[in-house]
Amino acid sequence: MRQQWSVEANRLLASLPRKSYRELLPGLDAVTLDFGDVLYEPGARIRDVYFPSRSVVSLLTIVDGHSALEVGLVGCEGMVGIPLALGVDISPVRALVQGAGAAMQMSAGGFRKAFEASAPLQRSLHRYTHALMAQITQTAACNRFHVVEARLARWLLMTRDRVGSAQFRLTQEFLSHMLGVRRVGVTHAASALQRRDLIEYQRGNIRILDNPGLEAAACSCYRLVRQRA
Amino acid sequence: MRQQWSVEANRLLASLPRKSYRELLPGLDAVTLDFGDVLYEPGARIRDVYFPSRSVVSLLTIVDGHSALEVGLVGCEGMVGIPLALGVDISPVRALVQGAGAAMQMSAGGFRKAFEASAPLQRSLHRYTHALMAQITQTAACNRFHVVEARLARWLLMTRDRVGSAQFRLTQEFLSHMLGVRRVGVTHAASALQRRDLIEYQRGNIRILDNPGLEAAACSCYRLVRQRA
DNA sequence: ACCGGTCTGTTCGGTTCCTAACATAACGAT
DNA sequence: ATCGTTATGTTAGGAACCGAACAGACCGGT
Numbered sequence: 233m234r235q236q237w238s239v240e241a242n243r244l245l246a247s248l249p250r251k252s253y254r255e256l257l258p259g260l261d262a263v264t265l266d267f268g269d270v271l272y273e274p275g276a277r278i279r280d281v282y283f284p285s286r287s288v289v290s291l292l293t294i295v296d297g298h299s300a301l302e303v304g305l306v307g308c309e310g311m312v313g314i315p316l317a318l319g320v321d322i323s324p325v326r327a328l329v330q331g332a333g334a335a336m337q338m339s340a341g342g343f344r345k346a347f348e349a350s351a352p353l354q355r356s357l358h359r360y361t362h363a364l365m366a367q368i369t370q371t372a373a374c375n376r377f378h379v380v381e382a383r384l385a386r387w388l389l390m391t392r393d394r395v396g397s398a399q400f401r402l403t404q405e406f407l408s409h410m411l412g413v414r415r416v417g418v419t420h421a422a423s424a425l426q427r428r429d430l431i432e433y434q435r436g437n438i439r440i441l442d443n444p445g446l447e448a449a450a451c452s453c454y455r456l457v458r459q460r461a
Numbered sequence: 462m463r464q465q466w467s468v469e470a471n472r473l474l475a476s477l478p479r480k481s482y483r484e485l486l487p488g489l490d491a492v493t494l495d496f497g498d499v500l501y502e503p504g505a506r507i508r509d510v511y512f513p514s515r516s517v518v519s520l521l522t523i524v525d526g527h528s529a530l531e532v533g534l535v536g537c538e539g540m541v542g543i544p545l546a547l548g549v550d551i552s553p554v555r556a557l558v559q560g561a562g563a564a565m566q567m568s569a570g571g572f573r574k575a576f577e578a579s580a581p582l583q584r585s586l587h588r589y590t591h592a593l594m595a596q597i598t599q600t601a602a603c604n605r606f607h608v609v610e611a612r613l614a615r616w617l618l619m620t621r622d623r624v625g626s627a628q629f630r631l632t633q634e635f636l637s638h639m640l641g642v643r644r645v646g647v648t649h650a651a652s653a654l655q656r657r658d659l660i661e662y663q664r665g666n667i668r669i670l671d672n673p674g675l676e677a678a679a680c681s682c683y684r685l686v687r688q689r690a
Numbered sequence: 691a692c693c694g695g696t697c698t699g700t701t702c703g704g705t706t707c708c709t710a711a712c713a714t715a716a717c718g719a720t
Numbered sequence: 721a722t723c724g725t726t727a728t729g730t731t732a733g734g735a736a737c738c739g740a741a742c743a744g745a746c747c748g749g750t
Contacts, residue, residue, distance in 0.1 A: 293598050293599065293601065293602040295602045295603075295605075295606050295682075296606070296681060299602075299606055301601065301602045301605050301606070303598050303601050303602070314594075315591055317587075318587040318588065318590050318591040319584055319587050319588055319591070320588060320591045324594070324595040324598060324599075325598060355548055358546075358547040358548050359547065359548055359549060361547050361590070361594075362544055362547040362548070362549045364594075365543075365547075365553070365590075365593075365594055365597065366553040368594065368597050368598060368601065369522050369532050369553060369554060369597055370522065370553075371601060372522065372530065372532050372597065372600060372601030372604060373522040373524045373528075373530045373532070373641075374524075375601060375604065375605045376524075376530055376604045376605065376641045377524050377525070377528055377530070377641065379705095379706070379707090380706085380707080403726085403727065403728090404727075404728065405726090405727075405728095412602075412605045412606065413707070413708090414707075414708060414709080415727095415728085416707085416708080416709090416729090416730090417706090417707060417708085419728065419729060419730085420707095420729095422728090423728095423729080433728095434716080434727090434728090435715090435716060435717075435726080435727055435728080436726090436727070452525060453524075608735095608736070608737095609736080609737080632696085632697065632698090633697075633698065634696090634697075634698095642737070642738090643737075643738060643739075644697095644698085645699090645700085645737085645738085645739090646736085646737065646738085648698065648699060648700085649699095649737095651698090652698095652699080662698095663697090663698090663746085664696080664697055664698080664745090664746065664747075665696090665697070
């Protein structure tokens with residue numbers, strides 16, 4: 233029963249016709265993803281795909297070996313391992329668990345078979361692939377044009393939407409990797425938001441206090457990717 | 462015969478088994494894309510797809526109504542209209558002809574039918590979709606971390622690869638939209654490259670003089686997306 | 691030869707973010 | 721209670737780029 237719930241909490245799986253998803257079930261394992269887990273490294277083979285239910289996974293590009301930048305955020309609306317749905321088994325990005333929680337896991341081989349056998353699954357995943365491309369595109373422009381404070385606000389809101397809670401754990405150091413800036417920049421932006429009573433935080437615990445206020449502080453990208461998803 | 466050549470000049474079409482591509486042929490029209498043509502506007506319906514042979518098409522996101530930023534560059538290695546291969550008929554980006562030249566055009570309806578009927582076409586396009594996602598991802602990081610001069614060098618090299626010529630027409634104003642910076646920034650970067658005898662240009666005519674030199678001036682992203690494509 | 695439009699070069703003050711340190715504060719373990 | 725570790729705050733100088741405006745150069749048309 234608990235497993236059943238987990239499956240349905242992922243919107244991709246939940247949207248499948250009953251028959252399709254019953255065929256899928258035997259290959260799915262309920263797992264818990266822990267904060268900091270690295271699901272894929274760039275250039276490495278994809279061994280499993282994941283359908284997050286209450287967990288959140290960041291997709292990061294690694295530049296010049298050191299700098300990281302988040303390009304996508306996957307929660308219960310998506311799947312981690314999209315390249316497999318495109319016939320490629322190498323991940324171009326690092327997949328990092330950013331919010332611990334439940335997910336359904338499936339082996340790459342099992343997924344390939346299930347994917348080929350199920351037209352509804354193909355349709356869902358291809359539509360999601362498109363949404364993810366749009367998200368990556370939007371993020372690219374956002375990172376280019378918007379200031380850190382607005383990007384931070386957007387990122388906190390997107391995370392909240394995916395974890396389903398106004399409070400979550402993450403350090404400024406971690407955030408700096410997501411936003412592709414120095415930690416100092418995050419400190420400045422976060423202090424500013426806290427000073428305006430939009431958020432509060434201490435030692436890795438962040439809580440959103442003023443939702444509409446934070447949305448106003450975020451760049452328009454937040455609304456755009458939200459209404460498109 | 463001329464049409465035959467055009468078809469084969471697009472690597473996606475050329476890689477199809479003879480049978481698949483013969484089924485495709487009746488729906489394909491040889492067209493010439495002109496510099497500045499807008500094939501799609503963001504949010505609008507995709508009416509046709511394009512397989513460039515000697516033309517080059519930029520994919521741009523539009524932010525806040527005014528700023529533009531290139532996220533992808535499509536030449537003979539790809540197709541313009543990838544959303545259709547994912548079951549979506551709305552383009553999230555503007556598609557702008559950046560290098561005039563020949564392409565094969567196909568109506569959205571014709572493409573959908575052909576796509577559903579041809580497994581090899583599906584495979585090729587899905588693989589290309591993955592490559593395009595990787596390119597967008599790389600571009601996102603590049604725009605975030607690398608300085609204008611290196612990005613300009615990369616962009617010139619990528620364009621050269623796709624038009625197949627060391628000389629092409631484009632103004633600094635145009636380049637500034639591609640790179641997402643002010644024109645002044647392009648002037649600075651271009652002057653610097655010219656001063657080092659890597660390129661020469663005048664009134665929209667750019668010529669690459671020193672290939673290895675320009676590659677050295679470009680950021681590593683150039684090599685990365687090249688070897689992956 | 692002249693004019694208008696396009697393309698390129700330059701300037702200058704201001705903002706954002708970087709680089710690189712160092713300082714403080716909270717927490718956990720012994 | 722103390723100490724090491726982790727998280728956050730602060731500072732200062734500099735680089736990259738912005739915003740806005742203007743100046744010169746080149747071209748085509750008449």
